Each structure stands twice: as structure tokens, then as C-alpha cells.
Amino acid sequence: MEDFKFIALMGDKSANFTISTSSENLRAFADYLIGKAREELASRQAEEAIEKENAETFLSRKETCEYLGVCEATLWKWAKPDRRYLMPVRVGSKVRYRKSDLDRIKFGNNPTVQ
Numbered sequence: 546m547e548d549f550k551f552i553a554l555m556g557d558k559s560a561n562f563t564i565s566t567s568s569e570n571l572r573a574f575a576d577y578l579i580g581k582a583r584e585e586l587a588s589r590q591a592e593e594a595i596e597k598e599n600a601e602t603f604l605s606r607k608e609t610c611e612y613l614g615v616c617e618a619t620l621w622k623w624a625k626p627d628r629r630y631l632m633p634v635r636v637g638s639k640v641r642y643r644k645s646d647l648d649r650i651k652f653g654n655n656p657t658v659q
Contacts, residue, residue: 601643601644601645602643602644603634603636603641603642603643603644604641604644604647605639605640605641605642606620606633606640606642609642609647612647612651613647613650620633620642630650631647631650632646
């Protein structure tokens with residue numbers, strides 16, 4: 546809002562001034578600040594939601610078996626070098642499976658199992 550350009554002057558340490566304003570202008574200024582804060586908060590929340598949505602989720606062997614309705618032997622067969630249907634990811638010493646890969650298998654767009 547152009548009426549509040551004096552805010553930039555407040556950051557200047559050499560500036561020394563006194564402000565006189567009406568209660569209506571003070572209220573308008575407060576409303577302006579609150580509106581800006583709300584816009585920034587909504588923007589941050591939207592960005593966080595997008596980041597959270599795009600973040601990769603990893604499941605353990607047990608969770609993967611339950612999610613796909615298969616046994617651990619099937620996971621092992623799918624990961625064999627000659628098949629490479631569902632490749633596990635090592636996170637430290639743990640074996641995990643990408644949720645995006647599991648969804649690909651569960652809901653389609655999956656290559657043919659050999």
C-alpha cells in the first residue's frame with residue numbers, strides 16, 4: 546500500500562521523525578499488516594503442502610508386503626537382477642521401498658513381470 550512508504554524510512558537509523566496519525570489510519574495500517582502476514586502465512590502453508598506431497602515416502606519390507614498383499618519371497622523375486630521389477634533402497638542398514646514404486650505396481654503403469 547503506497548500510503549505506508551514511511552515504513553522504509555523507519556529502517557534507516559539516521560532517520561529521526563515523529564508520526565501523527567488518526568485512529569482510522571492506524572486501523573488501516575494494522576489491517577494492512579495483518580493482511581500481509583496472512584498472505585505470507587498462506588503462501589508458506591501452500592509451499593509446505595506441495596513439499597510434503599512431493600516428498601518421497603519409504604516403507605519397510607513388512608509395510609510393503611501388507612500394502613501390496615504379497616509375501617517377502619515375492620519382494621525378493623521382484624528384486625532379483627534378472628527381473629528388477631521392484632528394487633529396494635538401502636537406508637543405512639535397512640531395506641526400504643519407495644511408495645511411488647509401490648503405487649506404480651498397485652495401480653498400474655507397471656512393466657510386465659517376467
